[in-house]
Amino acid sequence: MTARRLGTAIVIALALTGCNRVLGPSKVDKNWTVFESTYFSLHTRPGTFAEQSASVLGQVLDDQYEATQRALNASYGGRISGFLYNDAADANFDFEHSGTAFPDTAAFRATATPPLDANLFALVAHEANHVIIMGALGRGNTHFIDEGLASALISERFHPLGPHFYYQWTKAHRSRLIPLTTLIDDGQWPNVDHSTAYSEAASFMAYLLETQGPAKMRQIYYSRSGELAQRFSQVYGRSLAEAESAWLAFCDGNG
């Protein structure tokens, strides 16, 4: 559909139904059972794989909740609501193995499809981390740091898909890495390969936390896209390009 046709369709739709009907959020159904862990209210569809797995996922997430606060040296006291859908169609996502987080209302949504393995643990931990991080630090202002940090902080207690996995991934995918100057640009973030961008951001943020600690990271956390490179130089005392080279060498040695 051309842009003009799409625009016309949107205008007609708005005229006939109103902005809220077209652009507003849909209602939430009530077909859920709730499993209460220490820090999470996990909502699952009755009689599903997710319901059977809620206890284990609750353990993984409770560990993540504490691990993230330790790693950031920050505190968060909120209780988080997780909504675990049967599949992408149930969640109205475009892809399987997807999730979204809603830090302002302390909630996340994710698909929970078998098997009960590291991929599923890492998915729910990543989405929960968005809520914990923004609850503890406030709102971030770049996709690169928001998405990178949510994976960089994944606990390796129950599965291996944490920082060391991302270091190995970086070492193994050197030829397809995207320059960091591209990734920190919010204008370019939607156009890059998301699989690469998410893993690369996670690897770099994990490296920063491991080698420089959370205090410096917090000083760049709030930067907006256009000012991040300069802010990075001020805080870390070296340019982003120099840090990129050091990070790649670090991954070669630790991956």
Added chain:
Amino acid sequence: MFALGTPLLYTVVLLAQAGWSASAGRESFSYRDIARSRPPADASPVAWVGSGPSLFVVHERANARRAHRFNIDLASAGSFEYAGPIVRSDAPSADRAFRVEGRYEYRRYVLRDRVLRGLDAALGIQGIARRLSLTRRGVGTARFASTGAGVAGVAAARLHRWSRWSAELAWTNGLTALREHDTDSIDPLADVHLAGGSWLTDFAISASAHLSKRASLTASWLRTGEGHAVSHHNYAFSRQRMAIGVTYDR
């Protein structure tokens, strides 16, 4: 998502000026953050819901064919809670929302007495200026205030067939440009200014009963759906208001 319980109606301030009305009531405020804005919006299954008093004042200059209407609207909400489909929990008691809005509307009655005697249909356009501020208590205190200006289109109908009472409904859709200022006491670096846009849909019904030749008692109900798209901060909110007021016509 709307969360109005049993509304409490407040009585009213009478403004002794020609063409003025003042109303007060209770308004609910329901907020959901949005992860993906393109339709259908991917909004949180949990809403941040509160309620509080609302006051609005309207000045109208009208004849049979057209009307100029000026509206100032204030509302404050507290007693917030997080309302999911199954589980509800109290939000911190310091959580607050405050809203102030001014609108000017030019309306033309394009169809008069066509379908039904006393039934008029109108089209109008509004200019809108508004400010919304939210205070949310977490580890620190996060505040954000959005200030916007925009335009809206109005489709309305009024029924004034009988001498003792009249009724009106109005459906408004509009867009505004926004500036948002976010702060968080966790860290001074969290102080940022952002830009974006918003949309709104209002649906309002009101009815007036004449108390005397010039004064009438008005009851109104408003339901809105609104959305803000700001860099790294997209959200939808809705309001629902019941109010009662007095109108004094010259």
